[in-house]
Amino acid sequence: MFAHAGYAQGYPNGPVKLIATFAPGGPADTVARIFAEGLSEVWKQPVYVENRPGAGGSIGNELFSKAEPDGHTLLLASTTPIVNHVLIPKLSFDYTKDFPAIAVVASAPMLIAVHPSVPVKDLKEFTAMLKAAPGKHDYTACNMASPYHFAMEMYKHAVRVFAVHIPHRGCGPATVDAVAGHINIAVTSLPAALPFIKQGRLRPIALISKDRSPTMPDLPTVRESGIPELKDYHLEIFLGFMAPPKTPQAITSRIEADVLQLAARPEMQKRLQGAGFDSLLLNSKQMSELIRADAEKYARVAKQAGIKVE
Numbered sequence: 001m002f003a004h005a006g007y008a009q010g011y012p013n014g015p016v017k018l019i020a021t022f023a024p025g026g027p028a029d030t031v032a033r034i035f036a037e038g039l040s041e042v043w044k045q046p047v048y049v050e051n052r053p054g055a056g057g058s059i060g061n062e063l064f065s066k067a068e069p070d071g072h073t074l075l076l077a078s079t080t081p082i083v084n085h086v087l088i089p090k091l092s093f094d095y096t097k098d099f100p101a102i103a104v105v106a107s108a109p110m111l112i113a114v115h116p117s118v119p120v121k122d123l124k125e126f127t128a129m130l131k132a133a134p135g136k137h138d139y140t141a142c143n144m145a146s147p148y149h150f151a152m153e154m155y156k157h158a159v160r161v162f163a164v165h166i167p168h169r170g171c172g173p174a175t176v177d178a179v180a181g182h183i184n185i186a187v188t189s190l191p192a193a194l195p196f197i198k199q200g201r202l203r204p205i206a207l208i209s210k211d212r213s214p215t216m217p218d219l220p221t222v223r224e225s226g227i228p229e230l231k232d233y234h235l236e237i238f239l240g241f242m243a244p245p246k247t248p249q250a251i252t253s254r255i256e257a258d259v260l261q262l263a264a265r266p267e268m269q270k271r272l273q274g275a276g277f278d279s280l281l282l283n284s285k286q287m288s289e290l291i292r293a294d295a296e297k298y299a300r301v302a303k304q305a306g307i308k309v310e
Contacts, residue, residue: 009254011043011071011251011254011255012043012045012071012072013045014045014072015045015046015047015048015072016039016043016045016046016047016048016071016072016073016074017047017048017050017072017073017074018032018035018036018047018048018049018050018074018075018076019049019050019052019060019063019064019073019074019075019076020032020049020050020051020052020060020076021052021053021057021058021059021060021061021064021075021076021078021080021081022051022053022057022060022078022080022142022143022169022170022171023051023053023169023170023171023172023173024051024170024172025170025171025172025173025192027078027108027171027189027191027192027237027239027276027277028076028078028108028239029049029051029170029172030191030275030277031076031105031106031108031239031272031277032049032076033049034268034271034272034275035047035076035105035241035259035262035263036048036049038262038265038268039258039259039262042258042261042262043258049076053169053170054169057078057080057081057084057143057146058081058084058088058091060075061075061081061084061091061093061095061099062091062092062093064099064242064244065092065093065098065099065244065245066244067244068244069243069244069245069246069247069248070247070251071243071247071251071252071254071255073244074102074241074242074243074255075099075241075242075243075244076239076240076241077099077101077238077239077240077241077242078108078237078238078239078240079147079236079237079238079294080143080145080146080147080237081095082095082096082291082294082295082298083145083146083147083149083150083298084145085295086295086298086299086302087145087302087307087308088145093245095291096291096292096295098245099242099243099244099245100242100243100245100247100249100252100284101240101242101284101285101287101288101291102240102241102242102243102252102255102256102259102284102287103240103241103255103256103259103260103263103281103282103283103284103287104238104239104240104280104281104282104286104287104290105239105240105241105259105260105263105272105280105281106238106239106240106263106272106277106278106279106280107209107236107237107238107239107277107278107279107280108189108190108191108237108238108239108276108277108278109189109190109207109208109209109213109215109236109237109276109278110147110148110151110187110188110189110190110207110208110209110235110236110237111187111188111189111190111193111204111205111206111207111208111219112126112152112155112185112186112187112204112205112206112208112222113175113178113185113186113187113188113193113197113202113203113204113205114126114178114184114185114186114202114203114205115178115179115181115183115184115185115202115203116200116201116202116203117181117184118184118185118203120205121203121205122205122206122220122225123205123206123220123222123225123227123230124225124226124227126205126206127159127161127225127227130159130161130162130163131159131160131161134161134162135162135163135164137163137164137184137185138163138164138165138166138183138184138185139152139163139164139165139166139183139185139186139187140165140166140167140168140174140177140178140183140185140186140187140188141165141167141168141174141186141187141188142168142170142171142174142187142188142189142192143167143168143169143170144165144167147235147237148171148174148187148188148189149165149167149187150235150298150301150302150307151187151208151235152165152187153165153305153307154233154235154301154305154307155222155230155233157304157305157306157307158229158230158233159227159229159230163185166183171188171189171191171192172192174186174188174192175188175189175192175193175196175202178202179196179201179202186202187208189237189276190207190213190215190216190276190277191275191276191277192276193276194215194216194275194276197216204216204219206219206220206221206222206224206225207219207220207221207222208221208222208233208234208235209221209234209235209236209278210223210234210236213276213278214273214278215273215276215277215278221234222234238280238282238287238290239277240282240287241255241256241259243255252284253284256283256284260281260283263281264281
């Protein structure tokens with residue numbers, strides 16, 4: 001115990017690797033780089049981001065599950081692996097139990113958006129378009145078995161429409177393809193979409209979060225669409241930090257304190273909001289509770305909607 005406490009006082013004593021399990025340019029990558037820069041200053045040690053995309057984050061999480069439990073490898077955690085936990089039971093790790101939670105630092109609102117050539121401006125018009133042409137429209141979402149994919153499948157089930165899912169490896173590539181017109185519908189993150197929305201190259205249809213985002217206060221939520229089947233529909237994406245299995249609590253507590261103190265700084269809040277993120281600060285206990293609650297919710301909805309990953 002005393003050795004762990006002493007080690008935590010000297011933490012970190014070398015470079016820290018922050019694994020982001022998605023492609024560069026997506027929300028996880030953006031938050032990872034903002035905090036890597038800030039933590040490098042706090043710790044007086046280099047903190048660098050290593051992108052490990054693929055399989056909805058499972059590849060990066062598999063690598064992370066084998067990292068040394070000394071606090072010098074951290075995970076930029078998100079909601080996506082919770083979906084994997086529900087839909088892919090044969091993973092070698094349990095995201096809800098094996099990785100010590102450290103802190104949640106932001107939320108990344110999800111939204112439905114379309115290429116400007118698509119003649120719809122709100123969710124009612126969007127739903128009518130899909131109902132009029134079953135299976136004729138494709139959509140992309142940030143990764144297979146991701147909250148974005150899950151959100152669209154929930155929507156399709158609720159309003160009884162059909163659209164074909166075209167998987168991408170990350171929100172950045174998915175959004176860029178929608179902007180280019182290669183695919184006309186995207187379920188993506190507000191941070192990834194925001195620059196293109198401001199340029200008029202992507203049209204937002206509805207926010208998937210429970211409440212409107214301060215970043216785009218005029219964008220209605222799905223719940224506000226007036227469609228009865230969607231009055232309780234919402235999903236959230238959190239972003240935070242986790243440690244490898246068996247990392248001593250003295251070390252995770254030190255990281256938790258530093259991360260939350262950094263995240264609460266006005267300049268950090270301003271940077272995150274400017275990039276399209278909403279403020280969400282949770283300590284390790286609150287993060288663990290959120291992960292368990294989300295796992296239960298996704299499992300329940302997956303069963304109700306028959307959502308599966310083949």
